[in-house]
Amino acid sequence: MMEPLPLSRVYRFIEPGPVVLVTTVKGDERPDVMAMSYHMVVDDGDPPLIACMLGPWDYSFSALLSTRECVIAIPTVDLATKVVEIGNCSGADTDKFEKFGLTPVPAKKVKAPLVAECLANFECRVKDDSLVERYNMFVLEAVAAWVDPARKERRLFHHRGDGTFVVDGRVLDLKKKMTKWPSYIRD
Template structure:
């Protein structure tokens, strides 16, 4: 196969399409908590994105066949808990275990508290908790894509710039870095999002 002019001229390396996430990861890893029929579960989620500002909507992928998929479908509510860098090992362990086999909260030292607006636990160790209700279920069957509406957010007042975890694939994470403000360059009406 011939090398494209771009690859030859710029010294670019061809990368398999399956590795797109390492360049376009959607945001911080979250711990999704659910409750149904008196049972709680937690799973690690790396595929999510903000969809809309008003009402505040988020989409996330939850794999079919996992306990959280069934619980979220049945209850229609969850909490997206945003962990910080110091929780990395717990986040990985949660993501590599099944709630069918163990109590992940006990096994990985995760505290539970009651949410304010939904019937699902929040994780107080996390920096923020976004309580959500299922808004649209039309993409679940085809794509495992849940459209959620954020109904309540709780967040710690400090630190103002926590280190969030970002999964880039192949077992590698990045911690969010320094923030750079360019508010002065924005039109005021564009700052809300």
């Protein structure tokens, strides 16, 4: 039997992707890094488009709004506690790279740094900001992407919206069943 679910909890069931880190840098200020779980793929083409939600309550918001660029870094489960702690403080008064022992690496196409400890990093530029004022949503275009093939830990983690997280687990290989969408079968 189904029971009513408060509408404020709907997102807990459709959270689209792993927790990520977003780096920004504004002018000559030190770079900042924030934790984020509100994002989604908008277009999986070349280049991919990623929508994400940042608002004025986020220290990184003004940097992204003014520079129109950032890096989305993909941490693995071994960084989960550190990522949550990053989300618990503000770059307004904390050098998060220093406090949490993260290594900023110069990006090739944007000023914001990559995060060396992450599995992957996507250099992004704002493609569309027409939804920012109404929904705090930026549409980002990935302009360069990096992955660390030597990284042993590859499991990502997903926020469930209530302070708990789910870690990637067993992989279901259903490639042979993907007859309608063979283009999604990639290496």
